[in-house]
Amino acid sequence: MIPxxxxxxxxxxxNGGELKFMQRGDEFSIRLSGVRGELMNSRVFNSEKVLSELGCAHLTHTDKAHVLVGGLGMGYTLAAALKAVNSSALVTVAELIPEVVKWNQGPLGACAKNPLADPRTQVHIGDVKQLLVSNTPTFDAILLDVDNGPEGLTHADNNWIYSIEGLESIFTTLRPGGRLAVWSAGPDYLFTVRLKNAGFKVDTRIVRSRPGKGSKHTIFLAKKP
Ligand SMILES: C[S@@+](CC[C@H](N)C(=O)[O-])C[C@H]1O[C@@H](n2cnc3c(N)ncnc32)[C@H](O)[C@@H]1O
Incomplete structure (x- = not known):
């Protein structure tokens, strides 16, 4: 076996620790230091892709749609968002860690077919939260996969995103009819309640990590009326 x-x-x-970028043949892995394990593997990305397909399904014919993806990871969610929207769209991807962007501009880029090179992509290096606090409705879809679920994993400050304050702010940042899609390793009843309390109509979907097999992930699909 290749090491x-x-x-x-x-x-x-x-002080969130360290991310390690690893390669074995044509397989890549991004791992969190300590016991927190693998954050992403380049061979497992079905639910990351479906996150965009569900979150952007209403945008196929929307002129100048603006989508926010947080974070970049290995680029699969970004690539699927670009595929789901038309040529007039803008897709902003927020990534907290500059090296992750650098890895995607380098050897990792080919995994998701180089979505950073698409002219519709705009990169924000920094916390996605900075783009979620505007009082102006800006985005038609917000696709969040920054943690393992509605709880800060990579970054403790991410807990704000899943709080009622964060969700109300996201609600304001969405244009009417906009959608928030959140990736999670599993269900979270209280998060669904908070989404509803923030004004969203909520639907949850179970999606496998690989087409038709693998772990069962949850995607929260929250619609702004
Ligand atoms: C699980 S990965 C995302 C995987 C991605 N969906 C894909 O298709 O490859 C999580 C990413 O979110 C980033 N991240 C974590 N917290 C963030 C934040 N507050 N703002 C922006 N990016 C963040 C991490 O650095 C990491 O690159």
């Missing part, structure tokens, strides 16, 4: 090679490391802000 893993450690290609690079990156510090997570606010």
């Amino acid at each position: 893993w090679t450690h290609l690079d490391s990156a510090h997570i802000p606010n």
